[in-house]
Amino acid sequence: MRLNDRELADFERDGYLFIPNLFSAAEVEVLRAELPRIFALERPEILRAETGETRASLAMERYSEPFARLRRHPRLVEPGRKILGGEVYCHQYKIVVKDPFGALDFPWHQDFASWHAADGMPEPLAMNYAVFLDEVTEFNGPITFIPGSHRRGRREAEAEPLPGATPLYTLDTDMVRRLVAEGGLVAPKGPPGSGIFFHGCMAHASAPNISPWPRHIVYVTCNRVDNYIRKPTRPDYYASQDFTALEPLADDCLLQPATVAAE
């Protein structure tokens, strides 16, 4: 999985790349099979809402071998290196859960604002890979982006407390209006296994899931090694302090038999 020049130019212009079927159905099934076990764990990395509803799991490489492999998957690590122009490490790793008929939504924000404020990440030399574990449709709260908004860099934003998570730095509505006037809106949708690579300064939001279908999306945040975080204030499962470069595994790593223990 190497990005070609057109894909790289698209990413630079739009701030994201959508790749339907980045992972096969068989690969997705290996990951999905882990979900019931993961969300039954009682660990600090598993975040629940006050209602008991699961919101997210973090740092899955600590308790799931398939997710440990995904984190080092060449279809993620190699594009990350190419886009960010150097070795990358994993800053944050999570599964965000939007349950059927759930309340979870996200106001307009840029992720880099949090990484900068809460973790001391110096520059926006970090990005996310989103991997869909369920089909994402217009009905289950797709991530909605403002294409090109990453080119403005980090915008002024206000810290908004979010239940079961660290604060989001939300963009004010005038800023969002200006960014949308320039770039419009897009919400990539597609089958399980589809991937979105997106820049840490991309403005994005999402509506709640009004459908009977769950929406599990894995997010791997990778940061260029020389842009390691300087002032961590959060538990390390929110913001890793292991800055070791990710070494990609083999392309078929998700389909290989399990080894004795998770990495």
Place this chain on the structure above:
Amino acid sequence: MRLNDRELADFERDGYLFIPNLFSAAEVEVLRAELPRIFALERPEILRAETGETRASLAMERYSEPFARLRRHPRLVEPGRKILGGEVYCHQYKIVVKDPFGALDFPWHQDFASWHAADGMPEPLAMNYAVFLDEVTEFNGPITFIPGSHRRGRREAEAEPLPGATPLYTLDTDMVRRLVAEGGLVAPKGPPGSGIFFHGCMAHASAPNISPWPRHIVYVTCNRVDNYIRKPTRPDYYASQDFTALEPLADDCLLQPATVAAE
């Protein structure tokens, strides 16, 4: 505007008909030009949220001549007569406003449940026409339907208080799952002037508007005259007690010069 047999069969099977560009841009402009004046009125028919945000206006025929004309427009009244099989009157007439970045959403419900419980409407011989005054996109909270859900008739539902409105009778999630398993989901989207005709027993919901674009939709509820309401409990601007059959105006009525006073 007469429905052909295929359209009528579609409505009977699916519970709705979507007609892009039912009204022209010029006709929509006549209606849109009224909005600032209407939403500046201080009248009991103008509903506002506690935050001051406008939610809806009701019974616009009382204070807007263009909207008085729309209520009797042949492109609405004639399909209504044909679908419901007889003369129709207007039970409720409103503009629902989803402001940019607004909080307004609707859980899964059937309108007939309210008309039956709050107004004493005997049978589901009533329907809505929705007319888009703004473009409806995937981003500004489109109405989402479960096709075919009207065929199950009125389902058990729980009264849920809704700020600035009468209670909604919300469907429980098991019921919604069953209906969606049979019929799927659909959210008609299109330019201003598009219309949706939908049955009073159609299960529908909508997410909030996360975009910088407003979403104004007019709803005309028409009821068959012999199905007039028996036990009104709400102000008459929620549930009309004038059961006079709607007489359609001329097809170009929205483009005619204003007369001296509203009807």
